[in-house]
Amino acid sequence: MSTDELAGVHPAWLPPRAFRAIAARRVAVHGTGPLADTVREEAVRAGATLAEDAELVFKLTGDRAPLGDEGFAISRAGGVTLVLADAPAGLLHGFFHVVRLGEAAFTGERPVERHVPAMRRRMLDHWDNLDVHPVMGQVERGYSGGSIFWEAGAQRDLARVRAYARLLAATGINAVAINNVNVHRAEAHLLTDRVGEVAAVAAAFRPYGIRVHLSVSFASPVVLGGLPTADPLDPAVRAWWAETTWRVYEAIPDFGGYVVKADSEGQPGPFGYGRSHADGANLLAEALEPFGGVVHWRAFVYNHRQDWRDRSTDRARAAYDHFAPLDGQFRDNAILQVKYGPIDFQTREPISPVIAAMPATNVAVELQVTQEYTGQQRHACYLGPMWSEVLRFPLAGHVTVAGLAEELVAVSNVGDDPYWTGHPLAQANLYAFGRLAWEPSLDPLSILDEWVDLTLGPDVDREALHGILDDSWRTYESYTAPLGVGFMVRPGHHYGPDVDGYEYTPWGTYHFADRDGVGVDRTRATGTGFTGQYPKPWSDVYESVERCPDELLLFFHHVPYGHVLHNGATVIQHIYDTHFAGAERVEEMRRLWDRLDGQVDPALFERVRERLDEQVRSAAEWRDQINTYFHRKSGVPDAKGRRIY
Template structure:
């Protein structure tokens, strides 16, 4: 498939040059099935005699490999032949793309047998796409890459680009996509009924790449679509409506993945309206999906968004645990509790959500945000692979990591109809890193970045400069924005740019409580909201202690005095000054480093990155000046280094 035929659209990764290692080789493809035919299409004419690359679908793998499942594959090279074996067509497809990723290295020397099996059974992207342009949210809520690739002006688009998107995702290891916004409006709700044909069309395009389609649905659909007087999940009429509706979905899309639900959150209807629990709500949909092998992803993002900012006993961070931990063990086997990795809302720095460890008898999916809502909105270069790696490797329950506790990894997509797919071309690295870490959480995020550079920008790109720009770009972004884990110092609504008190007196529950004496939220058991008590040991005690709490999370858990000395040896106030000056300076260096890639990448891509880096330099200076000035005026403590603070 030649995605260069898509006029004006730049290949993200796996551009034609990435296939050069295979194009000149003799290839044999053995097996049958739709995905195997997709592999044949990718490699062109199949050659069987004297093959240098053999892609074989077989029910047996070498004894030293072990079971491969539906998506795993074995790779080895002997006697001048590179071999990929898989027990199912999806595994062969993933094996083929892995060979492409390796390039010439796949055909060099001898290679012992390697087993590649995904750690997460489902690796899903959630699109927050609207069919129509919403007056507030636009066409893609939290979308920073243009419009939807599925719809335009209220109608389904030509799906040629969706096929290219399916290829891109499969090459990254992603196997599921939710098409529409979790905040379900009526137009999107109708995808479940009279617009189901549009969903089936997308499913047909993505199917050859092993990607199953899911839908976000409204809990109130029995009322808004079915005309019933109630959406009570224990009402037999409601359960019957879900069963009949789901059966029709599977008639149209036999491999349909299931539903995603945001309920009782930020104005969305849910089971609380009927005096029912979230397990009641999730199980009603799970029961409708079970006969067809479908699943329901039930989001744990449930909290009171009409809080009184004067009341310090109310804590948004506590909400998900308080609502869901008592329900552990009551969800159906095909109900997946989708938990944001942090307890607030995709901030640049948060502790791990304690819900992930509190639900051992429940299937849990960890949710990330690839679209950079709070990390620069794809106007800033901010490679999130290191953050996600820290999250997935974090030993939340004894020696058990977050990756060990999670069954699935889900993320909010950052792709749109922008010609570079992700608005900022360097933001492609985040989409790629999500797929690779979902497949294997132990991968080194900097090695993943190397893979992306090779595939997306090619061997001529200045690798040293790109690493210097991106390796620490998440920490750079953190340094010039909200300090020490305090979060939410952004402009309300669009969440871009600094506004220290923008949310401080609102009902959203996102406060920093800065005053003359200090800053931060007291979430301790001793004197605060008690949130630290939701963690297993040793973290409950580590976070409880002002002295033991990690610096980067100090203000998330404590209202700390400005003169409190951090583990770094700096005081809180001096840390704020130093990091904001350093972060802004670092963005200037990032912009300078990009100049080294002049002539190494396409001119239009070069121009887009320059424009975005210019904006990052401007924005970082704005953050520096507003944050430093705010805290100088609050604390009255001058910068020890005598720099200009307004």
């Protein structure tokens, strides 16, 4: 059975139809090794005939700039479309580029066009557990069913994983970490006695040029090795990691490396031994180095037991305070993995200043494709525009986030759901992540077109789909927490509104609303001083209540409700207006989807309709709770006289 015919599984952006332009053509593949074989298999599966390549070889010679491990060049002349690469992975990426182009790849003449990935590693992190966790379910922050890797503690049939590998390769992804960064006891064993399961998963990803990584517990030497300590400077601990890592590579010669969440939200780490995070990361980097592996060390380190009564502590400061002083101390194969914002994957955050603070350190920027804080795949929320804004942001002079980052990583939104992502439209987020990681300057709306073409076909009502998705992220923002203040979600599961849900808790995510005003003072002058972590001009822009952009005002400043925004509205009126407008816009999205009735698979149509119904309900709930809350706090009536409870 070929992987695009997996029973009951939606083929996402690789339905047989997507290969129509390649069917019935003669394809010559010049290259050796498993990835070149994959290209041959793909061509045959598409319906092409494999031709002898001798007649084409003369075209392959000649001088040209190197394309690296994964790049390719595409051109067309004399009725022949040519994809050239220096390595077989480039051929595979080139093949999927041809699939995206469709007929256009085989029409007219095409000058040589080079495609080289901007990020050397483009990675997805799965937060999967082997079994169902009593609070989090099987996939932590997963909204697409169970894990595609494990079921009830045991490894699953991996046909689904092979299909996943193929989908990911077609977007440009080349690395996947397969288990939760919160490493529970059962998952810890994947490093040692259960490494065979990791090897099997790696074998499923390998034909598509994707390497497998593993989240490991910093306490592994104690938990698995029976040592009395996990102190990174202890020789026995170093020897344990060296030996264990050697065994991993014996099982998986192209193993990618480790991902570590340390000293964060209850995970063990080097602080427990009075050591720094550079000591911790270097311990693992040293063990991986002989094999070409890397450690992704997460910068998401903060105190989740802070005193909410103490206004001087600020969670936003934590990553920079911990890591900026360590710049230059990390080994070459250690990568600091930094969430794009200083807090935690909110709908709107400023860019994390850590990304500009580590010039002598490899930095990976981490995004969240799984929609923990953006509607949990019950709300349609296309995140391409947000990520594009993040990647294009000129954080250090003219240098953008994409320019500062060596790598892009994201938490995956995939599970064993028939549509892969629960909400079928959430597939577009997964697709867009891969495409933007390859080329951050791509237009997110063109990426959406690609996804629509491949997945739903060229004949669907594209205008309706754009009407639903193009500004769905901004719409989501408009009916949830206002002006960058964040959270206001129900504690624990994080779905739906609860304005004060986290306000008097130790998690460090506050809005400080009172009868006079709202927002967090993070200025140097009177607040937590977080603005001082930014390079200029941002440190000054964010410090100044006049210059701070509206959408981040309450992230940086505590202002009275009557404060007038750049857009001319007062803060309180802006809250009312955006919440009414946002909920209304969702009703329009819901109506637009009806235009797709009869144009897409009926089950898919129903699934999206049902989710949009929930989005309409939930957006109204957000509107009412936020508006009522601020109405009661401030006592300021709506200038437009609308009903607020």
